[in-house]
Amino acid sequence: MSDGSDGAGGVGGGSGSGTGGAGNDTSASDAIGNAADALGNAVDSLSEAVSNAIGSMAEAVGIDDALGQIADALGIDAKDLEGIVGAAIMGAITGGLPGAVMGAVNALVGGSLTDAARSAVADNLPAAMQPFANFAIDKFAGQIPGANTSLQGALSSLAAGALTNGRTPDIGDLGAVARSLSDVQTAARGLMDAATRGDFASAVDAVASLDGTLQGQFNQARDIAANVTASFAEGHEVYANGGHDAYGNAVEQLAVDATRLLANR
DSSP, X not given: OHHHHHHHHHHHHHHXXXXXXXXXXXXXXXXXXXHHHHHHHHHHHHHHHHHHHHHHHHHXXXXXXXHHHHHHHHTSOGGGGSXXXXXXXXXXXXXXXXXXXXXXXXXXXXXXXXXXXXXXXXHHSOTTTHHHHHHHHHHHHHXXXXXXXOHHHHHHHHHTTTTTTTOOOOHHHXXXXXXXXXXXXXXXXXXXXXXXXXXXXSHHHHHHXXXXXXXXXHHHHHHHHHXXXXXXXXXXXXXXXXXXOXXXXXXXXXXXXXXXHHHOO
C-alpha cells in the first residue's frame, strides 16, 4: 500500500499544484487502495473456491477430474496440475509457500503409502482378494493430488527446480529429502505388510484392514506435516521434534527437509 500511495503522489505532484493537485493525489490513492482491496478479496475468494472445489469435486468425480475442472476455471493446461508439481501449485494457491510444502509432502507420503500397499497386497493377500484391495488403493490414491506419480518422478521434478522457481536445489537439500523419503517408504512398507498379513475371512475384511491403515497413517502424516508448515508460516526455523513412532518421525523429517528445500527459492 505504501508503495502505491508514494507512486500516486509522485504522479499527482508532477501534473499540477495546489488544491487540484492534492485532489488528484487523493483520488489516485483511493483508486489504488480500492484496487488493492479488490485484488485481495479476489485472491481470498479464489483460495476458498479452490479449497471447496477440491473437497467437493474430489468426493464426487475423483481428484483428476476435479483438477481438470479447476484448471479450466483458472485458464491453464490441466497437465500443469499433474504430479507433485500440481500438488504444490494447488497448495500454494490455498496456502502460499507453506501450502506448497504441504501439497508436496502429502504427495510424497501418499505415494509412499500407495506403493507400499500395492507391494504388500501382491506379497501377502490371496490372488482372489487382490483386485478388491487394489481397487481400494486406487480410490485412496485418487483422493490425494500427486500420489499417483512415481516417487522417482517426483524427486526428478524437485531436482530439476520445478518447485524452486527453476533454480536447481542444493545437492545437500535434495539429498536430505531423498533420505527422509526413503525412511518414510521403509516405515510405510512395514505398516502395509502388517495390515495385509493374517487369515482374513473375506475380501471385505482384508480391504477394511488395508483401507483403515492407509487412511489412518495418511491422516497422521498430514497432521504432523501441518505442524511443521504452520511453524514455518509463523517465521520459525523448522526442525524435527521427534516423539512419534518410526513412521511419524520419518514423515516429520521429510516435512522439515521439504520445507528447507522449497524455502530456498
